[in-house]
Amino acid sequence: MTNITNRLLLIFAIIGLIVSLYLSYSTLSGIPVKCSLLSGCQIVEQSSYSRVFGIPVAVFGVLFYLTLIIGVFMRVDKKYQSLITKYMLYITTLGFLFSVYLTYLELYVIHAICMYCVISAIASTSLFFISMYENIKEYKND
Numbered sequence: 001m002t003n004i005t006n007r008l009l010l011i012f013a014i015i016g017l018i019v020s021l022y023l024s025y026s027t028l029s030g031i032p033v034k035c036s037l038l039s040g041c042q043i044v045e046q047s048s049y050s051r052v053f054g055i056p057v058a059v060f061g062v063l064f065y066l067t068l069i070i071g072v073f074m075r076v077d078k079k080y081q082s083l084i085t086k087y088m089l090y091i092t093t094l095g096f097l098f099s100v101y102l103t104y105l106e107l108y109v110i111h112a113i114c115m116y117c118v119i120s121a122i123a124s125t126s127l128f129f130i131s132m133y134e135n136i137k138e139y140k141n142d
Helices: 003-029 041-046 057-074 081-110 115-141
Strands: none
Touching: 003 041, 003 057, 003 115, 041 081, 041 115, 057 081, 057 115, 081 115
């Protein structure tokens, strides 16, 4: 783990958290999402795929990004660094795969793109690749 990768993880997780908080607030309050670049945000938000077990997908995003932010701060302790780095790879892999699934739904099922979903997908993909890089680097050092 380096300071640079820790900072990158934190930056992408904060970006994802902000987007997920906004989408969660919008969905739970009933206030339509403001979509300036792409016009598909409301279509995606109102689709049957925007909830899992009745819970807005964005709420899962909030939990995902919060978990990673906590993990970044916990990795400062050398005692847990290796274990947390490994778990972060598992978590980011799940987040990345879920983002791929949601992007597939947007493109091929819903036929609408939400710019906030794209930002979240970029953040989760970046988190996955940074986490993979760290785990490969750690594996080579063992």
